[in-house]
Amino acid sequence: MGLFKKSYIKNKSKTNNPSKENISQNIDKNIIKNEQILKDIFQNCSDIMYRKITIHGQNKLLLIYVDGMVDVDIIISNILKPLMYEGLPQGLGSIDSVAQMCEEKHLSALQIKKLSDFGDITDHILKGNLAILADKETTALVVDVKKFETRSIDEPANEPSLRGSRESFTESLRTNTTMLRRIIVTPKLKIESTTIGNLTQTEIAVAYIEGTVSMTVLNKIRERLDRIQTDRILESGNIEEFIEETHFSPFPQLLNSERPDVVASSLLEGRVAILTNGSPSTLIAPMTFWAGLQAPDDYHQRFIFVSLVRWIRYVFTIISVLLPSLYIALTNFHPEMIPPVLMLNIAILRESAPFPTVIEVLMMEIVFEGLQEAGIRLPKQIGPLVSIVGALVIGEAAVNAGIISAPVVIIVSTAGIASFIIPRYSFGFPMRMLRFPLLLLSGIFGLFGIAIGIIVIIIHLIHLNPFGAPYLYPVTPFNKRDFKDVWIRWPRKLVKKGGDKA
């Protein structure tokens, strides 16, 4: 085992960065040799295109690009046409190279770079730039002619809201930063870029508003992003895993959202957003417990309504975590706490149940989680079918067949529905997960066990301090002004300036 592990690591470090090995060399004067080197690098890459042109019968040029990632129209009209039809002006004069000539006179493109290292050139080609190599010259010209198919801006499918913008982030980082810029029109909005992932070369943008942002949080994020050593970043979730404070917490330490308005509002509150190329979900740090229970349009609706809804959310969050275990504790340990008539009715329905209540609830919980998971993965056409079958099989048939007692179905489905009221999907996970340990505790110790469980959860939450910002803020540590916002969403006019929520 140990041996295998070792060899695996060795192997990994060897293949750490194949694209940069053997190619950190400069361009040769001979264009044929250069072409051969590039063809070696891009061996078996059928999507790399080479185009040779000759101007005036003497100046040989080589154009290299990735098919499908460049704008062919621009290459033809802005690069090929001027070079081939107009050619080089007679009497070069002060211009001493084709590259300089192209850069200054002939190519009407916005971003042009001069590079001489094969490693850099390959990187740029792979990112959708056009490389132009000239004979007898040691610099290559890299022109930005990127154009590739992207998804258009859609409605946010996972975070619907009644009011506010219907835009959602896309997979393209540039589109996403544009959307932020359009909302926050100030030079104080900073967007810092880095690239992470040796093989994926994923572009990451860290957005924040200068002056409002907490510098400790920002510095921690910068430092943690710098430390990431990996081959691949495919989704913002990969970054989340690398920079979160502790892995052993059920609670998410970074919020994720695919809504530009949510991200913008978080930025205005002084948080930091991390955008990842290729993923519409943007990370927001630091997260607090209460932020997980706030919906995107909380600050767009009227405050009375929103305050009421917030209370309902808190109540349902507690229900979703505690209801199954409370049911067990009350029926099995403290039957005197249930109103007599209700207790008798439960006793009537329990009469024909074959399993202990703890097992019943556990079984139902597992089936419910299974149904939920099945519902996500199913094609849209089959989705409703599963819910109907699930409801019928679990709700009706299982009770009629005498496998499960009816109250357990009510309890488990109520708790399940209650967990869906949590606006952030990732924040619903801990609530669903914590049900199980609490269930076991209540099955062993009754209400006492639940109390112990809650105490452990609260201690954990108080200890949680992602990016130096306490998770339960503003409840602990207490802050009177922000505390108000937890219970009641105060009308903005009444909130004193400075803590202006966007």
Place this chain on the structure above:
Amino acid sequence: MKRTTNLCIAFLFLSVTTGCWNLEEPDQLSFVTGAGLDLTEDGKLEASYLVVLPASLGSGQISGGENKNSFQVMSATGKNVSDAMVNVQSKLSRKVFSGHRDIFLVGQRLAEHGMGKTIDPFLRIPKSEMRSMIYVVKNGKPKDVFSIVPFFDRFITTSLSDEQKAIGLKPYLAREFVVDVLSEGKQPLVPVVGLNPSGHYSYRGSGIFNKADNVKLVGFLNMKETAYARWITNDLTRVTLTSSIPKEDGSISLTLHSLDQNIHVQKIDEQLQITVQLSGKGTIIENTTNLDPTKQKDLQLIQDELNQKNQKLVHKIIKKVQEEYKMDIFGFGEQVHQQSPQQWKSLKQNWTETFSQLNVSVKVDLQCTNLGQTDSSIYP
């Protein structure tokens, strides 16, 4: 991290394997909605329970079958409370669970024998419900009351616990009984039910107990007397009073909704003087006189008449209790204790005698409101 995990696992195994497991499924319990204590003719203690049968309750809901009872009355005798309870348990396959006991009945024989020493261990059991209502069964045994098949409810105990509220009394719970027994200046006044020849129960007023003598039943008050006695102790929420008015050859019924009382303790010439003030507001619900309450003069006449009649009645009841039973069921002693604590110290030793010679004056102040609802008769 590893240490924490190991600790957690150890903790889990320890907690499961110690056998400290008081989990009880609802189908391992026999729910008791009523419990009763009485003496048999040969002096043994008899405990009886109304045990719910959930299985037959459930089948009754689905198939509508009435051949099976939804409850069963279990009783057994024993030398003392624990012995009787063990004997009842031996007849049941499920553990007796008294957490949902609605009713606690005491047979007349036991009450007259004195129930202090018996009822104490019964109410002291940790799982015993202190919020169950306490009744004395007149001319009968608790198990006879439990056997009654009720009209409305599934069990007679539910009917009994709703009974007091229906007649306008505040519920008298076992807890209040204990408080009354422990207090220095009040004697318990426990509601009484009796069996009718028709096989149903009826509310019969209340019983007066002497806690100095092992909480022994010394006498009964009828329904009307109980209502006034409860009014004095502020345990009445609603009452209907009917007074005939001889001058007008008719009667007037008044339902009082907001009742109030005030007991004032004064000391005149070294003599305690207690003034009981009863007041209430209510609606005239029946008027067979020719008086028109919407007229100020007639209304005054009605109110004066009612006040005088009731004043006399209350005075009579207090006198009766003072002379016949000598038990301070009105809580005058408590009032003395509160209003002149210094004097109470010397009075409390001989309170029972002092009470029977107390000088009590009564003032009743009734007001008729909502006069438009029932005024004079439509027949002239």
